[in-house]
Amino acid sequence: MITRDPEAFFARARQCPLDFGPAVPRAAFLVAPDRFRRADESAQDNRYMAPADAFDGARAQAEHRALHLRMAGALPTVCFPGHDDTPDAVFPNNVFATVPGHAIVGRMHHPVRRREAARADIRGFLYDILGYRERDLSQQPHACELTGSLVVDRARGLGYCGLSARCDAEGARLMHDAFGLRATLVFDLAPGEYHTNVVLAVLAGRAALVCAGGFAAPRIAEAIAAFYAPHALMLTSAQQAAFAANAIALTPGTVWMSAGAAASLGPEARADLDRAGFDLEAVALDALEAAGGSLRCCIAEIY
Incomplete structure (x- = not known):
């Protein structure tokens, strides 16, 4: 099922047991900010991005290295180098994703980001080393920026897809099929929002972080929060x-x-996360956040 009807979606979702697949990844990969700078194309529709003079490459490198070291203590984590012509590559989750047995390559909205999808080293790692079969969406015309636009409840096989310039309705359908989801709820993001994963997180199928102001229709945010209650945190604009x-x-x-x-x-809020069974791991990323994303955006999951 793929639908814009929240009542129909949650009726289906309530029937989905927690048996779709692993709720958390078995490994991950990163792309280093080796050529960290402002990508003016991406800045056209990413209001979170800082001015060019706020980018500090040395601090971004140090933060990213610390993130890699911290993550490697929790799960196997590979890091690929950055390239001169892909300044946004520090956010690989928009371009590459996996499900058991398959690697998915997304179609990026901005040409500067489409170059990332052609990286032979990352494709070789996914296909030749890990042995995933290919689901390549990068050559079709509909934007579908993977787990930037699509937040996935991996435990239940549910998707939450916010539409913007970064993902249209056909892109949502293509991702629903590529991830093999049981049900996907499609909705409009609020004007000025570019990715769903800035306004919504589903945590191991047990909890949700929801920013109602990021949804064009707040009732969608409220319905998502109700589904994950009592472990749903409604976040403020700040x-x-x-x-x-x-x-x-x-x-x-x-x-x-x-x-x-x-x-x-x-x-x-911290107590709510604790009641949901989560310890909080916080990593300093303020220099990297100048590029308009944060920790989740940096992580391409391996399932």
């Missing part, structure tokens, strides 16, 4: 701006976000 929803569960008992995002959470 927490959204701090990238608190750009979080990920990398193990069954940990949720990861940037230090700035974690600092935006009050005691009650």
Whole structure:
């Protein structure tokens, strides 16, 4: 099922057991900010991106290295080098994703990001080393920026796809099929929002972080929160701006976000995560966040 009808979607979702697949990845990969700078094309529709003079390549490198080291203590984590002609490659989750047995390559909206999909080293790692079969969406015309636009509940096989310039309705359908999901809810993001994973996170199928202001129709956000209650945190606009929803569960008992995002959470929000069974892992990423994304955007998951 792929639908814009939340009532129909959640009627189906309530029938989906937690048996679709692993709720968290078995490994991950990153792309280093070796040529870290502002990508003017991407800045056209990413309001979170800082001005060019706010980009600090040396600090971004140090932060990214610290993230890699921290993640490697939790799960196997590979890091690929950056390239001169792909300044946004630090966010590989928009371009590459996996499901058991398959690797998915997305279609990026901006030409500067389409170059990432052609990287022979990452494709070779996924296809030749890990042995995944190919699901390549990069050559068709519809934008579908994978787990930037599509937030996936891996435990139930559910997708939440926000439409913007970065993903149209046909792109949503293509991703629904490529991920093999049981049901996908399609909705419009609020004007000025570019990716769903900045306004929504589903954590190991057990909890959700929801920014109602990021949805064109707040009732969609409220319905998602109701489905994951009592472990659904409704975030404020300030927490959204701090990238608190750009979080990920990398193990069954940990949720990861940037230090700035974690600092935006009050005691009650932290207690809610604790009640849901999560320890909070916070990593300083303020230099990397100048590029308009945060910790979850940096991580391409391997299932």
